[in-house]
Amino acid sequence: MTVIAAIARKDFSIWLHRPVAILTTLTPSIMYVIVVYYISISVGTPPIAVVAPHPGPESSRLVNSLRDSGGFSVDVVSAARAQAELRQMKVAAVVTVPSSLRRPKGSHAPLQLPIEVNNLNDDIRNDVRRSLALSINTFARGEGATAAVAVDVRTTHATDVSLAQFRLLPGLVLILTIAGIVNTGLATCQEFEGATFKDLVLAPTPTWTLAAGKIIGGWLTTLMIAAVMWAIGLTTGLISPAAPYLLPAVAVSALVGLAASCIGVAMGAALRQFQLVTSLSVMVALYLFFLAGGVAVPAFLPGWLHAAGAFDPLHYAIDALEHTVLDSSLAGYGSDLVIVTAFALAAAALSTLVLRQRADGQR
Amino acid sequence: MATDLPAPRLRGRRGLPSTAARLGQGIGGTLAVTKHWLCISARDQKFAITATLIPLNYLFLFLITVINGNADPTALVVTDHGPYARAFVRALESTDSFRLKTLDARAAEKLYRGGRVVALITIPPTFDRLVARGAPAPVSLQIDNVENDFTDDVKRGVDLAVNRFAAHSAPRGALMIAREVDQHRTAVPYDQYVMVSIVVVAIMIGGLFYGGVNVAREYELRSIIDVLLSPRPRSALLLGMTLGTFLVAAPGALLVLAFVTIGFGVSAASWPEVAFVCAVLLALYASAGVLLGTVMRQRNGLSALAILLSIPLLSLSGAFYPVSWSAGPIRAIAKLSPTYYGNALLQHAFYAVHTTPLSVAFDYAILAVFLIAILASSALLMRYREQQA
Secondary structure, rough: HHHHHHHHHHHHHHHHHOOHHHHHHHHHHHHHHHHHHHHHHHHOOOOEEOOOOOOHHHHHHHHHHHOOOOEEEEEOHHHHHHHHHOOOOOEEEEEEEEOOOOOOOOOOOOEEEEEEEOEHHHHHHHHHHHHHHHHHHHHHHHHOOOOOOEEEEEOOOOOOHHHHHHHHHHHHHHHHHHHHHHHHHHHHHHHHOOOHHHHHHHHHOOOHHHHHHHHHHHHHHHHHHHHHHHHHHHOOOOOOHEEEEEEEEHHHHHHHHHHHHHHHHHHHHOOOOOOOOOHHHHOOOOOOOOHHHOOOOOOHHHHHHHHHOOOOOOHHHHHHHHHHOOOOOOOHHHHHHHHHHHHHHHHHHHHHHHHHHHHHHHH | OHHHHOOOOOOOOOOOOOHHHHHHHHHHHHHHHHHHHHHHHOOHHHHHHHHHHHHHHHHHHHHHOOOOOOEHHHHHHOOOHHHHHHHHHHHHHHHOEEEEEOOOOOOOOHHHHOOOOEEEEEEEEOOHHHHOOOOOEEEEEEEOOOOHHHHHHHHHHHHHHHHHHHHHHHOOOOOEEEEEEEOOOOOOHHHHHHHHHHHHHHHHHHHHHHHHHHHHHHHHOOHHHHOOOOOOOHHHHHHHHHHHHHHHHHHHHHHHHHHHHHHHOOOOOHHHHHHHHHHHHHHHHHHHHHHHHHHHHOOOOHHHHHHHHHHHHHHHHHOOHHHHOOOHHHEEEEEOHHHHHHHHHHHHHHHOOOOOOOOOHHHHHHHHHHHHHHHHHHHHHHHHHHHOO
């Protein structure tokens, strides 16, 4: 135990004495949180300019429908300014309220609502079209028009989750994975580059204690980063599980850090070269993250990727976090935890095996 | 390293080097450091290969997220096959909002429960009868509301279909419908649009990673002292490092570009402009990599920084939608990042559209300012390190 503690303490204190390394891991993480938060605010409500040259109660009601339906961020301006804003990419579209908003008696022909769209890409264009349809239908209902189709909407989950919350949980897993694999991998390969591994091997202690020391040292650094991320999440309310689910969620993130540290030791010992560990460890972390569906709603992923994700432990970690934090549920939590733990143990065994091979080579 | 940098011999009048001699020394120094950089890559082939593949891997990974497009995978159960029901299905298809899978109720429910579709739309057997009567026909919409952005997309997509169906097919018509005028002749497909931005960030990763790691290694191995003690002008040595990084990172950038253009058939409005923008960006990020390595002087943490930065910077570049539509703080942060301007310029080269409020020339000018500022910062820092050495 003393050997394990000594190795872990050494790696952890080296990391603590490298403020640049700490800063470089934390800065992009914090930046990621800020960007995700602010982008989630503006996504789904494209800004539009509304030109209403014919004031009147109907015109006001239409403008209110555009503004209040939640589909747009609306700015009512003059025609000239609207065109300028469209050209300068300040708005996604210009809607011009027509002079008359009443259909001639007996006519079933719909009124035309002119909209000039910045169809830069099909996603933007479709977003604008959908949001406008929402506003038009809201306006029509307000005017007493009978809808041809009544849509009965039912949702699976009791509450909606914001885009920021949805993106931040996989982001937390990514940051912990990269930090764990890279920091531990580099700490391990530095033993080889600095030839200090020989000293470790010559100590009268089994190889698994070396692996355990390296893993725990790396895990401690990852836990520090996890603590910062959780502190940000809880303070801002972006990651705020109900009280009974806080501990299970934190446990999952700690396990992710442990699994990543185990992979880091295995990679550091297998590759032994700083440059290779640097480049490959980051790629391994990114592949694990993307295959787990970390950046998309799973249904959007191709079928093969969905299938591949079943073999990715991060998939289960993200699933467990989403259930505990977003749904306040422990459904599937046990099996998710078992899979992530099993993976961490397998990676620990692998790292011990690789270290043993290297130790045999040194002896 | 020192053997690559012979002491200057050319002297002008009064014993001072002439302009031509100084220029010669500068070029000589630049080329010597560039050669040194290329030699490192040639010696460490494993690193060179893996580092070259990093930008390509980055492209692959992000492509996964956009390859299936932006339409919501949706199961559709149609239990009425009358003309109105068929018209409503056509209206749903016309919205480009859904990837519809028409199934029987049981199969649809299975896909929905399994998370393979995000919504389930059911058209009831009474649909045609009610529409013909002028009564609202009920349509069931189940949404797996894992996050509210795409939940809104699904709801609004159905709103659009309802509006179009009512306007074009329902006996009573719709009160109002949009008359759309598009600003551009065609809309760029979403996946292609995002791909161009990924190219920018892949170039960024290559430059930061290669430049940063190589410079940091020089500091870690203390071989940087040989460079700093050379009598060559500092600016020449700095340019040599930047040029060396540019050359070793170029294959990675070319691979990414080839994959996007040949592999995915993304064609450019102007190929010379694409080449020019990519070269400018690579030079910029190569110099940024050199600065990063000079600041950090250790490889530990540098690679993680280069890769982790890429994710927020991709969003800030305007990869998914124009930054000018974002909240104030995002616009402010984005303007401090060269990826914002670089992305706008590459989008202009590919699609002949400009996505920043300023002109193309202004965006180039800002990138030039970034480049000069980075080189100047590196030169100052190198001088400081030299005094320390």
